[in-house]
Amino acid sequence: MSDYRWSRLMSAGTAAYGAYALARPGHLADALEAPSSERAGHDRLARTYGVRDLATSALAFSGRPTLVRTAMALRIAGDLGDCAVLTSTTTDPDVRRKVAGVTLGWAALNALAWLADERS
Template sequence: MATMKLSRALSAATASYGVFALVQPDHLPDALGSARGDRDGYRLLAQAYGVRDLAISSAGMFGSPAVVRAAMRMRIAMDLGDCALLALRTEGDVRRKVMGVTLGWGALNIAALLIDRRD
């Protein structure tokens, strides 16, 4: 039976981000250099990310191998969606940072999923 160790580890890391996003929602508007009028919206978005990431990560940490694979695929799709949406709202260095983080995390999740498939 596949243990999905890397996928479970990345799910745990994503869960820790979820907790951070709920406890420190200002991190997102700060990182995005948001305008004063956008800060509340980005704080709410950070909290939504926190709830979403905790839910999907719970499945990725504690589910059966089939559930872990599904959770990882959803995580990858969410990273791509986050990249697309946030890249539309940012520019310059902030856009590069957003794309680097979201695409980088998505790529790590893809790698873990592919490596775990070999088990």
């Protein structure tokens, strides 16, 4: 039976991002190169990402395989949703590529970790 070490490793990374998003919510507006009039909204969004990512990571650290699987599925779905939402907030193609690369890349890494754990 798998110990879900790769999923837990990715969950640790996600938890670290969640803490960062809560501590420095302005990072999202900076990354999106958002105008100052949109910063408050992006800060709120970053905080929701922080809470979500800490909650899903807590599930993954629970020790129960069903909850680890649930956490990984929620994380991947969240990353795909983040891609859809965040790429629609800018018309700058460079920012869109950057956002898509980060969100889809993290979703892919989580999917690979989960797959590796399920196969072990």
